Amino acid sequence: MLEIPAELAGVQMVVAGALSRVEGTIRGALASEIAPVQRLVQHVEAYHGKMIRPTLVSLCGLAVAGRADEGALTQAHITLGAVVEMVHLATLVHDDVLDEADQRRMTETVNRLRGNEAAVMLGDYLFSAAYRLCGQLGDAHATVRIGQTGMTLCAGELLQLDNRGNYSLDEATYYALIDRKTASLISVSCELGARASGADEALATRLARFGTSLGLAFQIQDDLLDLAGDQRLVGKSLGKDAEKGKLTLPVIHHLAMADATARGRTLRLLRDGPAGATSWAEARTELAKAVESTGSITHSRREAQRLVDEAKGHLASLKPSPARALMEAMADAVVTRAF
């Protein structure tokens, strides 16, 4: 995914080793002696994608320790990495139910394959397994923060649901919403990774802010891909935002900037969906073209870039290290990725 400079190969190897232990931990934590449960668990393992959250747990841990060797990562970094990834997997499974999505990471979604009921219960199973694993750490602060973040994620999703079909959604509400539904878990990953290396309150807060800015940028890029990305590259159902009445940054900006005629045309498209014989895929192309015409794609890209710069700014007080450099490279990659 990243073009890694040669001097970062060492820290990248350490992170890759940690991620492999995280995967093993997740497999162990989810294993069930009940065959239909184990089948679903195995299906969901294909959802592991970029593992951004456990990567950030490890990198923040290394950056705080100022080291780039395996010995700087404790069992807590591995366990916490597994916990945040499992919470993420749970939200993916439930998001797919909400979105009626058919495809995720190039594979069929659980709801598509086994019905909404199984997907709801599997998500609950993943959540519960994450909390159990977190409890095993015996770190009450981490447990409370993970539970709190779960609540925040859901509050963000409920706020989004409440604004479905609200075509006058403003940017402030949009940011409040993506801060909760996306940035919160990325932020807590950074915070807990830092704390597990002994970071004090101030440093943990700085890394949490890095995570928040990174998460916001990440969501804007996701929105751009949903509107104008290539489904073959992204590997999940696209165009779901418009179809589900979710206004995203490029569309919000477009509606604010368009003249009355263009605005009316876009609103009709959003409200009524594809007219006549055209499909949602065609409606998506038409919407992307309209949004482009008001410079709203460019505006959204700039916003994402601003947030990436902000994220990197939060790292400025850390002493330079390979881990910090890799975090900066990750931040840059957020806005260049096509998947």
Place this chain on the structure above:
Amino acid sequence: MLEIPAELAGVQMVVAGALSRVEGTIRGALASEIAPVQRLVQHVEAYHGKMIRPTLVSLCGLAVAGRADEGALTQAHITLGAVVEMVHLATLVHDDVLDEADQRRMTETVNRLRGNEAAVMLGDYLFSAAYRLCGQLGDAHATVRIGQTGMTLCAGELLQLDNRGNYSLDEATYYALIDRKTASLISVSCELGARASGADEALATRLARFGTSLGLAFQIQDDLLDLAGDQRLVGKSLGKDAEKGKLTLPVIHHLAMADATARGRTLRLLRDGPAGATSWAEARTELAKAVESTGSITHSRREAQRLVDEAKGHLASLKPSPARALMEAMADAVVTRAF
């Protein structure tokens, strides 16, 4: 609900006081500054019913302490009571999505009122709030047990889903299933209530077993009510088991005992649902009559009674106390309740 002998009025008052503190704790733990979230939380508060699980946390705590005064209950009993009730509320909200139920505790379900998506997210919010609250106790053992129980509940539901429409389900699988989906949370409520009063391993295990037997009896009674209860008394959508292809104890016993003709008729009813112009309500009446004809309602009632006796047997080694007497009365009430 219970006919309480005069000598138990004291302990009942103590439990009522504890339940009122549990309700306050739940309200505080769920409160959200986000209006659409708070609206849903308030709706779900109407779901508080018999509060059996927090009642058992308190009663087991009192029984272990051998006391019947408020001073014997710690903050841990209140917090744990709120945690198990919140996990229960979460499963109710998600169960209603799975069952497409319209009514719960005399009020409309969240899925009916606000859609499946909101119900899925609200359930996740309730789960997360429960785990956060549990984390605040700083009792790693309780956190792990609650997370583990969440997994068990979901595994039970997934096992049930996997057996939807399996008309050769046997009693052993039925018991394995209801042990997980119903008895596990009741059992852990007893266990954690006992531990919070300083019960040792052996005593906590005995009370956990009391909870398991009670929970199994409770589920069988629930199945009987779904098949042959009065919806006006029960206050939730009934007849959902047959409609959703879930085989319950009376039906399993009936299919094993019926002659070929009766068996064929029942299987057609289960497979094809109400024929022609008849409704599910009428099909339910017909099914109940068929099940009755093979003595399967009587068999199920006897099984429930056997489990109630077993539950009371687990209390025998506790020294007599008002709390123990109230637990015995609760156990008796499980099989006499009509709601």
